[in-house]
Amino acid sequence: MPSQNPLVSDRLVDFLLFEVLDTEALLTLPAFADHSRETVGLYLSAARRLAREVLFPAYKPMDEAPPRFEDGRVHVHPAMRALYPRLVELGVLNATRPPEVGGQKLPLTVAALASSYLMAANLSAYGYLGLTTGAARLIESFGSDAMKEQFMAPMYRGEWTGTMALTEPQAGSSLSDVKTRAIPTDEGHYLIRGSKIFISGGDQDITENIVHLTLARIDGAPPGTKGISLFAIPKLRPEGDRLVPNDVHVAGVIHKIGWRGLPSLALNFGEEGHCRGWLVGEPHRGLSYMFQMMNEARLMVGMNGVATASVAFHEALEYARTRPQGRPAASKDPSLPQVPIVEHTDVRRMLLRQKAIVEGGLALLATCAHLTDLAEHAEDAPARRRAFLLLDLLTPIAKSFPAEKGFEANALSVQVLGGYGYTSEYLPEAWLRDQKLNSIHEGTTGIQSMDLLGRKVPAANGEAFMALLEEIAASAARARAAGVEPELAQRVEGASMAMREVTLHLVGLGQKGDVEGMLRHSAHYLDLASTVVIGWQWLNLATAARAGAASNVRPTDAPFYEGIQCAAQYWIRTELPRVGHLSQLCRSGEDSYARMQPDWF
Structure with a gap:
């Protein structure tokens, strides 16, 4: 069935x-x-x-x-x-x-x-x-x-697959410490020697070849990220009209708790001294090139987070609608039939929180995709620039929010199923395992928080951040005009102003040279910004739902629009108040974990 x-x-x-x-x-x-x-x-x-x-x-x-x-x-x-x-x-x-x-x-x-x-x-x-x-x-x-x-054509045709090979065992997320070597030759290629780890899809038996887009350091290159170049390294290299082994070897398979259908591998390049790689673009610009794939991958991870929370939410919703258990709280008659657990208020609380996370997250990822389209194809240059700035600013949030809050949503799905949820016979436990990786790969949440506050917010004198505040103000104006409850628009605007004030304070610390003080609470700042941005998304959804309810002629759509407005109310009234606490924490200079010494643990 x-x-x-x-x-x-x-x-x-x-x-x-x-x-x-x-x-x-x-x-x-x-x-x-x-x-x-x-x-x-x-x-x-x-x-x-x-x-x-x-x-x-x-x-x-x-x-x-x-x-x-x-x-x-x-x-x-x-x-x-x-x-x-x-x-x-x-x-x-x-x-x-x-x-x-x-x-x-x-x-x-x-x-x-x-x-x-x-x-x-x-x-x-x-x-x-x-x-x-x-x-x-x-x-x-x-x-x-x-x-x-x-290389590109067979990948787009589906004949070959591709990977991104960045991480090395000794470097982790610190790409400035990449040691894989690229030795120039007179034949138009480089000889590659080194090891990579956690390479998703790094080997498989479904296509004839795999191309690894790999970061390596040309012999004699400057230290740090400025000395990194990008190479295309095929598992099998073309020689005439045939493919021959290219000295790319699987050193081991990583045994993951989730994402089990996609292998994660340790790879060795050049064990036998004849692994060939071809330079992509110019020397020493590899990291700037790779950021294209990394940013696309971060949005893909964000969508994975939303999708993994979504499938679990719908599984929990169906279970709650069909699982009879207990009776209404006011009922004193044990002979009455049991009711589906969705009738219990606390179950609806858990389901509504999942809905708010899933649908708010999906709206954010759709917004980022829309901004990508405009950044590339809008007909005037100012519109393209504004879309690019907003996209760049929102990417760390779009990657992290679905992963962090999505994990919470997945845990709630397990909770709705109760004891059945805590078994491998039912799927929610598998999706919970899958979700955890999304806060780790393509830059951990901590890395995203430092990227947001340390780079994206102050970039171009805060132009992107100011554009976001303008978008939120415009959304509030549209919400009021559409007849959305004025309090909801007011709360979103108020939260955005609180975000503005704490941002000015923290960026000011950085401008005075106190970078540690600026970034000490970057994780809390990311949480704060995510909460505001999802509030903005829910205000947009509520506005569209209000307009749809006013003009729609299909009675079957009425529950959908009501559900959107109820979820918007939930997020704005129950989550946005956290912004005040997070703002105070970021401004306070609270230094417990900065002061904590390794030997004190």
Whole structure:
């Protein structure tokens, strides 16, 4: 029997696309001239079917039988041999890319929301393609024509996969300590020697080849991040009309608690002295190039966080609607029939919190995708710049909020199922395991917090931050005009002003040279900013719901609009008050964990 879990709400996705973000206006841009609401609908329908009918049934078997390392190579779950070509056929690899590289030039706003279904259904299966797209995009952006033909084209066709190979055992997230060597030759390539770890999809048996987009240091390069270059290193290198081994070896498989369908590996390059890599772009600019893939990956991680929380929320919701237990609190008659647990107020509290996290997070990721489309394709330069600034500022939040609060939402899903949730026979425990990785990879939450406060907020004299405050003020004005309860708009505006004041204080510390004081509470600042930004998103959703309820002619939509407005009320009234406490904490200079010495623990 097919699962009752929709993975992601179709009505919510359509609402975001056509009532909140006005995708029809986006489709009028010349870049998207080949698309219409009809083609958008066709792509979404195909993604929904594939996710629900093909990917989701394979999730549990893939979780229970992770990849094996045998005879020198990694063997993934057999289901991937059927899933991978179906995802390629859908167009996942190059849906947003131009026709010149075989793409459909679909707006990222559409493609990102379509991907939420695929991730919710089977995040590991989607991971192979998400990484491949990012790797191919690097070569599309910075590689030579020859590299595009040799490496990018087969990745976009789905014949080869791609990875990002950054982390090294001794360096971790500190990329300035990368030691992998690139030794120049007279033959147009470099000889690569070094080791990488935690390389997702670093080996598999579903395609004939894998291209590793790798950070390495050319012999004689300056120290630190300024000496890092980017290389394309294939597992099998082309020689004439055949592929031969390129001295890339799997050193071990990482045994993960989640994401079990996508192998994470330790790789060795150049054990035998003949691993060849090809320089992408200019020497010593590798980290700046890689930031393109890293930022795209951070938004992909954010969407994974939303999707993993979403599928668990819908599982908990269905369980709560169908699981009879207990009677209303006011009932004194034990002979009365039991009621579904969704009738109990505390269960609805847990479900509403999940809804607020999931749908607020999805709105933020959709907004970031929309900003990406505008940053690349808006018709005037000021609009493109404003979209880019906002996107850059929101990326650390869009990566971290779904991971951190998504983990809380996943824990609530387990809680709703009670004792059944705490068993491996039911899926919520697996999604809880999956979710934890999202706060770790592509830059931990702590790294995102320092990036937000230390780099993104003060950049360009705070231009991006001021643009965000302007967007929030404009949203509040629209909310009032639409008839949203004035108190909600007032609370969001008030929280944004509190964020402004604490930001000025902290940036001021940095400008005076007290960088440690500025960043001491960066994690709390990220929490504060995330809470405000999601409040802003919920105000936008409430405004669109109010307008939809006023003009909609379908009675079946009334519960949807009421649910949106109720969730907006919940987030704004119960979460935004935390901003006051977090603001005070950030301004206070409280230094307990800065003062704490290692030997005091």
